[in-house]
Amino acid sequence: MKTKMILRSLVVVGLLSTGAIANDPGNLTKPSPKVQGMIDKFKLKVVDYKYAKGKVAKGTRNGAKALLIDARPNKKYMTGTIPSSLNIPDTDYAKYVGQLKDVPKNKEILVYCGGWKCGKSPKVANMLKKDGFTNVKLYQAGEPEWKKKNYREVGLAVIKSAQAKNSAVIIDARPYKKYLAETIPGAIAIPDTKVEELKGRFPVNHSQKVITFCGGYKCVKSHNIAKKLISMGYKDVSVFAAGMPAWKKAGLATTKSASKAKSKSDTPKKPMMSKNGLKLGPDEGSVDGYWFDKLIKADKVPSYVQIVDVTSAEEFKSGHLKGAINISAEPLKANELYAKLPKGKTIVFNCTAGGRSIEAWQKLKDANLDVSEVYYFDANIDCKGNDCKIEVNEPLE
Structure with missing residues (x-):
């Protein structure tokens, strides 16, 4: 009898532990410990895809049953977001929160970002609560889950x-x-x-x-x-x-009408190679993602390139691209970040979903620092040790 009870327990545990995997193969299906800590600290409720889908409703901004907020950088938002969403990046909260000046404080708000490991959504949700919004929730699976299941x-x-x-x-x-x-x-x-x-x-x-x-x-x-x-x-x-x-x-x-836009032929073409020979992408500040991905997979990243992982030390320790060094960019001011970059190298920022690498580059550019040999790799990167799955994000241009 005791043996049968143990076997039943093992089966139940197995079903519980694999249920999330069956729903979303190969991906994390709960917050990372760091994100969970933020959720607990800020006392936030997490909702699932079905709940979020119900609130998106018709998909239009006036037809949604809740206000959806995308906490990712604006470039990521413009590339693709959940229908009806507004954009309030965590690093530019003060600049973007004015969009909500006429929103009732009791309006239901769902905040999301780049998935289970992304800490931007709990940060923005907490800021909204501090600004007096009383019905703020998290759709923490965020844009990656939505993209797989919907338009x-x-x-x-x-x-x-x-x-x-x-x-x-x-x-x-x-x-x-x-x-x-x-x-x-x-x-x-x-x-x-x-x-x-x-x-x-x-x-x-x-x-x-x-x-x-x-x-x-x-x-x-x-x-x-x-x-x-x-x-x-x-x-x-x-x-x-x-x-x-x-x-x-x-x-x-x-x-019906001729274009009033300036012809591409009248616009000087951006150089497609950096001074040191890095192949550039069409988006300002980006490395050519598909080219760089091939170099990484072939273990042929040029010696003049230094990959800088801008995620937290905890995330970097759990896995990162081979040869990368870690400089957590979010807490640093532009001059502090710039001072930590290796000299005499072409720098390529990376993170887990592209958002923080774009922000790190933008931070330096906005401070008028020399970014002529500083770029970002816009890709979803999931690493266990140095074993990394890379999905290059499509450029905007």
């Missing part, structure tokens, strides 16, 4: 790049007359009211990148199409929620 909202730079490179199917969800009058060049018309009869226009490949748009932040039509695509099994679906009004306001070409 995202993207900014102007993303759809502009996709349109220029023909790298996505762009769908105009507005009525067909609106489409005929004026649309984004290359977009196809699938009005949300005609989706059943026109769904044959959706791409055959369910992994194809798709971006929908309509008449702006209050327009639900693009969200309706995006939800339909997700229900049909499409994996890479985004909504350009700012829509046609933002595209036109930016002076970009439409099927």
Whole structure:
């Protein structure tokens, strides 16, 4: 009898310990000890994906049932966020919190960032509580979990790049007359009211990148199409929620009018190599992510490059890129960070999701320090020791 009880206990423990893994293979499914400490200290409630999805509701800013706050850097927010979200980076809280000046203090707010290891969301949630907001919660699984399960909202730079490179199917969800009058060049018309009869226009490949748009932040039509695509099994679906009004306001070409934007040919091209020979990415301050990823995996990072992991000492100790050194950038002032960088090297910042490396670089640039040989690697990096899984983030430009 005693043996049977022990076996039953082992089975139960096994089921409990593997249940989270079954739902999200290979990923952390609870806060890291550091983040959990912040959650406990600030007395924050953590909600799950189902809860967050219910609050996103229609996906529009006026249709969401709660206010969602993305605590990541603005560049990460613009690349892709949870629909209806506003951006309040933890490092620029004072600059961005003004967006909430007319929000009632009892409004339900869900704060998130780059996943279970990300401490930005509890920091912002605590700041909001200190500012008098009384109903603040965390969706700590954040943007990484949402991205796997649902569509995202993207900014102007993303759809502009996709349109220029023909790298996505762009769908105009507005009525067909609106489409005929004026649309984004290359977009196809699938009005949300005609989706059943026109769904044959959706791409055959369910992994194809798709971006929908309509008449702006209050327009639900693009969200309706995006939800339909997700229900049909499409994996890479985004909504350009700012829509046609933002595209036109930016002076970009439409099927009706000539572009007022400055031609790329009139703009001096940025050098694609650093002075020391580092291949640069299209985003200012970035290293070419795919090129750098190949060098890391082949163990051929040039000797003139020093990778600087800007995460905390605790995170660095648990795993980091081979050859990296650790300088935790967040608590340091720009001059302090700059003074700690190795001299005579081309510096490449990295972190776990790209956000903190971008911030470290921006901190130096904003202080007018010489960043001519300082760059960042924008990638999701998950390391156990020096065994690292790297997923390069798509550039904005």
